[in-house]
Amino acid sequence: MNGWSGFQRDLLEQMPLILAGLRQTLQLTVIISVTGLLFGLVVFYFSNSPYRWVRSLIQGYISFFIGTPLIVLLFLMYYGLPQWGLKLSPFLVAVIGFTMNVAAYNAAYLTTARNGLDPSEIESARAQGFGRGQIFRWITLPQVLRLSVPALTNQCIGNLKDSSVAFLIQYTEFFARIQELAATNFQFFKAYLLAAVVYLGLVSILVLMARQVEKWTRLPGLGR
Amino acid sequence: MNFFEIVAQLAQGLVSTVVVTLVCSGTGMGVGLTVAGLRRMGYAHLVPLLDGFTYIFRGVPVLVLLFLVYFGLPSVGIKVGPLLAMALSLGLIAGAYLAEVFRGALDSVEASEILAAEAMGMSRLQILTSIEFPQMLRLAVPGMINEFTSILKYSPFAYTVGIAEITKQAMTLTATTLRGIEIYIAVGVLYFLIYRILLAGVHFLEKRYQVPGLGTT
């Protein structure tokens, strides 16, 4: 196949940019995985609020962000907000948009886990005299987090793959750099194949890490 | 133009969105059933291939695969149309995920029932299609809903290969009217509505084909 040497030459030439893009991808993934989890915990905490209106609000939030495409949210912020004079950087748009989306999913996983808890343990904690916050912190959360490890780690892997969407709002992460590489020599197939292989490699590493986390968090008698 | 005019304009992309979603869902179902079925039939030499397929197609981002198929294949001589490109990327990826969902559901089918069918003299394929799949489909409903929703939410990528679906309409509209906020909120609402209708449709089918004692009831 012609163009291999040309492709290699361009690849080596653009390597610094591509590596920078890779770093951006990983950075974005890590950030949104963390913020998505933290915000997801907040949403999850309020999903059990004693106030009906709070619960409805949370339900609506989760339902909406699970039911609408992430890209729409990103476009809303990137192409829409300037209408109100608010021009956010691609990075900020990506972080905010992803966080809100990921948090909804994480809250849903945690809620599923909570539905599997033994209600008498909660009642027992109330009988001991624990307050709502304490019960959440010491009884609900430790169990729910452990039960949700597969779903939460899966979400992180999804975050890595979805980070490629940020390219559509002009965030120069790895996939954006691949585009540039492809555009210089029109070797689209090789470039995108390379991208696919790289993502696959990163995902494989995450999968191994996820298995480790599952091992660490396992407890006898708790779910799995 | 007021809000409703915006929605009307956007709705011009509705058909394309629905077509893309249905095509990819159909592809996904076909691929998923085939992979799950082949694995279930137990051809030892095929299993590594099937495992490889599911691993690769669950590990690659949709956008990357789409570009590989639509922009990449032509440079090795294979020309692919936009809809086919969507089917070969989003559809195959959905197929890989559905194969996993089906695998779990198939494992829940009672071994004794399969044994009884064998004792009756049914062939492996017959058992698969008349005993295992019917049960599996009912058990796999939540997983399928998940995946179809996912397909709907990745359907906007179709605009990158030139399909004039909802998001594409939104982009052109924003460029001309500069009212991005209302437009994208309308888009979000539109997708959300499609999602709810999809859900209602699946629940309707679920109820229609429900069997007492089997599945999510």
Added chain:
Amino acid sequence: MALIQIRNLVKKFGTHTVLDGVNFDLQKGEMKVVMGPSGCGKSTLLRCINRLVEPTSGTILVRDQDIMGPEVDVRALRQSIGFVFQQFALYRHLTVLGNVVLGLRKLRGMSRAEAEAQALFQLNHLEMADHRDKYPSQISGGQKQRVAIARALAMDPAVVVFDEPTSALDPVMVREVAELFNRLNQEGVTLLCVTHDLALASQIAKRVIFLDQGVIRADDTLENLAKHHPNAQVRAFFGDKEAQS
């Protein structure tokens, strides 16, 4: 002065009246058994005492304090009442030791060392110290009950309340449970036990209270209740073969 005094306790769930004017005293150091058929309100009665369930009307005095007032610190009240549930409700993500220590650390603010020392003392007392690092899923029903009791006693409560202590255990365990209760009571623990297990009741109490359809219908020795109570249903419940036919 009674430790717990209940007067005219009423609890309705919607239109359904579960407790219909219950009067009840529990003295310090006493071991009292409340019996009755399913649905008579026994569990609800217990849950009213620590306000896990809010009474509809009536007064409850614990240590001479009206616990129904709005300024009452419900959590402090609950800390003074040890509650052992039917299925024991141990926190499954914590070890045996962890279960007993949690309340001491988070509710009493003890340091880790203090809490563990106190917890081990209680576990030792109930012969469960050897299992301190096991998880609830790894111990038997009888052992879970002991841990639940240790968890309750560690908080130094005024009374320990049991909701159907033997229903989650093998019938052969009843004797052991009765011995344990008697021992605790002899050591000065006030016990309130709700059960429908006659075998248990006969081994731990001379007098039992009969609760039926939300009202206390009798307060007498088991023998009297079986043989001499005017109401045939009551006699039947307590084992009078003739009345059962």
